[in-house]
Amino acid sequence: MKKIIYVILVGIGLFLNACSNQTTIENDFAFEEFKTGEEIVLQSVNGGEKTLVRTENGFVIKGEEEKILMLDFFGTFCTPCQEEAPSLTNLWQKNSSNFILIGLSHFEDVSDQAVKDFAIAYGAYYFLSNSKENDRIIAQILKDIDYKNMEQLPFKVVLKNKSYQNLSDFWNKNSQHFVKYYLGKVPTQIMQKDIDRILNESKK
Secondary structure: OHHHHHHHHHHHHHHHHOEEEEEEHHHOOOOOOOOOOOEEEEEEOOOOEEEEEEOOOOEEEOOOOOOEEEEEEEOOOOHHHHHHHHHHHHHHHHHOOOEEEEEEEOOOOOOHHHHHHHHHHHOOOOEEEOOOOHHHHHHHHHHHOOOOOEEEEOEEEEEEOOEEOOEEOOOOOOOOOEEOOEEOOOOHHHHHHHHHHHHHHHHO
16 A cells, blocks of 8 residues: 555656657657767857767767766746756866766747746756757667656656766665666756766766
8 A cells, every 4th residue: 555655656756847849759750870989069058068969878078078968858838947957057067177068858849948948947057959959869868878768757767987977766765776767857966966876986
């Protein structure tokens, strides 16, 4: 009985903390997979650009290959995305010497100005891409990590040394195992602990 109640509560929590598009990855659009070494130049609506490079099993940022890379799938319409934006800005600022945060707009076709308005309204002052390549990048990431459940926002993955990293499973508090993604609005304290762990493991 306790297990059933726990599952129901987790489901309610995800509903309140994530935006869904009501589709599964298996039914998603066909896309052209990235070739190893392929480069994608991303422009931020907040200014500047970064070059995402496809590796054998993931992605890195050109010229900043040693840094931890977090890719955040978000939507300007998504309430949890709006609510967590200031905390993500603080997370990026606190770890900027060895951490890159890139937001990829998803599930919507909006102008760069609309994404910039989102940034201003909700304090999202990290790198926000509204590129036409975002959906292809996201499709590749979901295939890389073999994610076949319903797409929901926000959704994040973390890479270090060209590989997807193990992350705390916030929604399964009784579990000691890791997952390859953050689903929904996960506290940045959890993200910070994972960043610290990943950095420490990379020094060994």
